[in-house]
Amino acid sequence: MVRWICVAWLGAVTAWSQAPPPGQETVEVNLRIVPFYVVDARGQPIRDLKPEEVEIRLNGRPYPLSHLDRYTGDEVVPGASESVAGPPLGIRREPRKIFLLFDLAFATLRGFRGARDLVARLGQQVLDTDQVYLVTFSGLRGLQFVWGPVSGRHAVAQKLEESLGISMAAHHAPSPEGGVMTTGDRESLQERSCPLLEQMEDAVRQSRFLNQQTYQATALQLAAAFHSLATTLRSIPGPKVLIYLSQGIRNNIYFGAVYANPAEHPLMEPEVLAPTAPGGDPWQSDTAERETDRRSALFLQRHFEEAVGTLAEAGALTMIVNTQGYEQESGDPTGGEESLRHIAKVAGGLYIEGTDPATLQAQVQGWTTAYYEAGIYLDRLPDKGKFWKVDLRVRRPGARVWTLPGFPGVRAYADWTPQERWAFAVDLITRGPEGLTRRPADVQWLSLQGQVHQKTAPTYRQAIWEVACPKELRKKVTDVFHVLLAVDPTTGATEVRSKRAESKKLCEDEDKIRLEVVVPGEGTFVWGIVIAEPKSGRVGWARWPIGPPPPGMQ
Structure with a gap:
C-alpha cells in the first residue's frame, strides 16, 4: 500500500503527489x-x-x-x-505575497496621502524574500494590477518611490525579520512629481462628484472586484497578505435603512456632488426616488458579505487600514468606519485606524512579522x-x-467556473501536480504519454503531439487546454506566452488524439496540454520543451 x-x-x-502506478492501493492523508x-x-x-x-x-x-x-x-x-x-x-x-490595494473610489485626498506615506514606510521594512504587488481600484478603471511581483527590500522600496512619487530622506536597515521602527527611526518623506501618483489622485478627486446612483454602482463594482481578486489569489501559492487601504463606504449607504433618517443624514451631501446651475436641485431626483435608493442600499452589505468571504476562501489574510481613523465618531452615518469593520469581520481580518503613518506602520509591522x-x-x-x-x-x-x-x-x-478551470490548467503546466495551489475534489489522474514531433522552418517551429486515446476519454466531452510558456534559458523563469481552450468530444472517428502548436523560430518554450473530463473529474496532462531544455524542466 x-x-x-x-x-x-x-x-x-498547495501540493500532493502525482498519481501512483496503476494497480497499487492508495490511502490519501489530508494535511x-x-x-x-x-x-x-x-x-x-x-x-x-x-x-x-x-x-x-x-x-x-x-x-x-x-x-x-x-x-x-x-x-x-x-x-x-x-x-x-x-x-x-x-x-x-513559497515566499510570502503582499498585495497593497489602494481604494481610490472610497477615499479622501487626505486619507489617500496618508496611505501613500504609510506604504512608502512599509516598503523599507519588507523581507528580501517577500513578493509585493501594487493594486488599485477606482470607479472608472475598476481593479488594476499596477505591478508585481517585485522582491528584494531595496527593489520594492525603489518601485514604491517611483510609483507613489515619494522618497525617504534616510534609509535605516531593519532587522532580518522586519523589525518594527521606533520613534527615533522615523524618516522624513520627500515628495516629487509622478504620472501614476497624479492619476491616482485624480481618481480620488473624481470620486467626490458622484450622484446617489453612481455611488451605489461603484460600491457594487468594488464587491465584484473583491470576487475577481479572490479568483486571482486562489491561483497563487504560499502565504498571502492583503493590505486594503480605504476610508470605507458611507455607513448609511453600506447598511441602508439600518442607519439614519434621510432628512437628518442625506445619503450624499449636496456639496460633494457635481456643481449645479443656480436654483437647481443638487440631488437631481425627487424625495421619492431618494427613498427608493435608500431602501435598495440595504443590499450592499449582503453583496460584500459574499464577496469578502471569497478572499478568506482564497487563503488571503486581510488587513484593512484607515489612515483617517478617529476623525469621526464611531457609527457616524456619513463615515465609513463601520463598513470597514464589517468587511474585516467577514474576512476574518484586522481593522487598523489612525492618522500618523509611523504609528500605523508600527501596528502593521507588528502584526505581519511573526508568521x-x-x-x-x-x-x-x-x-x-x-x-x-x-x-x-x-x-x-x-x-x-x-x-x-x-x-x-x-x-x-464540474462545479468550477471557467476562470477556475483555466487557473488550474496553467498552474498544472507551470508547477506540475506537486506544486498545485488547488485541485478538484474528484480529480482522477490519467497518464498521457504519447510522442511529440517537431518540424522546423526558417521563422517558426511546429510541434505535433499524438497519443493513443485512453478508453476513459473515448467519445467524452472534455475541456482541452493549450498552454505555451516562454522560458528564460538562464534562470528557467517562465511566463505564459499564449493559452487557448476548447470543449470537444474526443476520439469519435479515430483511436488517437492529435494536437499541434506553432511557436517562433527562436527562443525556448514549454508546451503543455491539459485534458479534463468534467463529469468524472479525470485529468490528464503533459508538457514538453521546444528548443533547448530549460533548467529543471524535463
Whole structure:
C-alpha cells in the first residue's frame, strides 16, 4: 500500500503527489495548513511560540498539531518541541505575497496621502524574500494590477518611490525579520512629481462628484472586484497578505435603512456632488426616488458579505487600514468606519485606524512579522457547501492571533467556473501536480504519454503531439487546454506566452488524439496540454520543451 499526502491551505490545496502506478492501493492523508500571525498584549510579535502553546479546533473539535513552523523570510524555523510529524518532503517553500490595494473610489485626498506615506514606510521594512504587488481600484478603471511581483527590500522600496512619487530622506536597515521602527527611526518623506501618483489622485478627486446612483454602482463594482481578486489569489501559492487601504463606504449607504433618517443624514451631501446651475436641485431626483435608493442600499452589505468571504476562501489574510481613523465618531452615518469593520469581520481580518503613518506602520509591522504555519491531519475533507470554522488559540497570557475564519468544502471539477478551470490548467503546466495551489475534489489522474514531433522552418517551429486515446476519454466531452510558456534559458523563469481552450468530444472517428502548436523560430518554450473530463473529474496532462531544455524542466 502506498501512502500519498495531500497538503492543503485554508481553502486551497498547495501540493500532493502525482498519481501512483496503476494497480497499487492508495490511502490519501489530508494535511491542512493553518497560517497565522501572533502578537503579545503590547502588539509586539511573538517569535518563540512552541507547539504545545497552540490549540486548533475545527467546528469545535480539537485536532493535534502535526508540526509548527515559523517563517523568517527564506528560512523555516521548526517549533522548539518535538512534533508528531514534519511537513511532507519535497514541498517547495513559497515566499510570502503582499498585495497593497489602494481604494481610490472610497477615499479622501487626505486619507489617500496618508496611505501613500504609510506604504512608502512599509516598503523599507519588507523581507528580501517577500513578493509585493501594487493594486488599485477606482470607479472608472475598476481593479488594476499596477505591478508585481517585485522582491528584494531595496527593489520594492525603489518601485514604491517611483510609483507613489515619494522618497525617504534616510534609509535605516531593519532587522532580518522586519523589525518594527521606533520613534527615533522615523524618516522624513520627500515628495516629487509622478504620472501614476497624479492619476491616482485624480481618481480620488473624481470620486467626490458622484450622484446617489453612481455611488451605489461603484460600491457594487468594488464587491465584484473583491470576487475577481479572490479568483486571482486562489491561483497563487504560499502565504498571502492583503493590505486594503480605504476610508470605507458611507455607513448609511453600506447598511441602508439600518442607519439614519434621510432628512437628518442625506445619503450624499449636496456639496460633494457635481456643481449645479443656480436654483437647481443638487440631488437631481425627487424625495421619492431618494427613498427608493435608500431602501435598495440595504443590499450592499449582503453583496460584500459574499464577496469578502471569497478572499478568506482564497487563503488571503486581510488587513484593512484607515489612515483617517478617529476623525469621526464611531457609527457616524456619513463615515465609513463601520463598513470597514464589517468587511474585516467577514474576512476574518484586522481593522487598523489612525492618522500618523509611523504609528500605523508600527501596528502593521507588528502584526505581519511573526508568521507561523500549523499543520493538522484531517480524516476527511469537508463536503461541498460545508464551512469548517477555525478556532486557533495560543496558551500565552495576552497573546492575540490573526488567522483565517475557516475554509469551505472542496468542489468537483464540474462545479468550477471557467476562470477556475483555466487557473488550474496553467498552474498544472507551470508547477506540475506537486506544486498545485488547488485541485478538484474528484480529480482522477490519467497518464498521457504519447510522442511529440517537431518540424522546423526558417521563422517558426511546429510541434505535433499524438497519443493513443485512453478508453476513459473515448467519445467524452472534455475541456482541452493549450498552454505555451516562454522560458528564460538562464534562470528557467517562465511566463505564459499564449493559452487557448476548447470543449470537444474526443476520439469519435479515430483511436488517437492529435494536437499541434506553432511557436517562433527562436527562443525556448514549454508546451503543455491539459485534458479534463468534467463529469468524472479525470485529468490528464503533459508538457514538453521546444528548443533547448530549460533548467529543471524535463
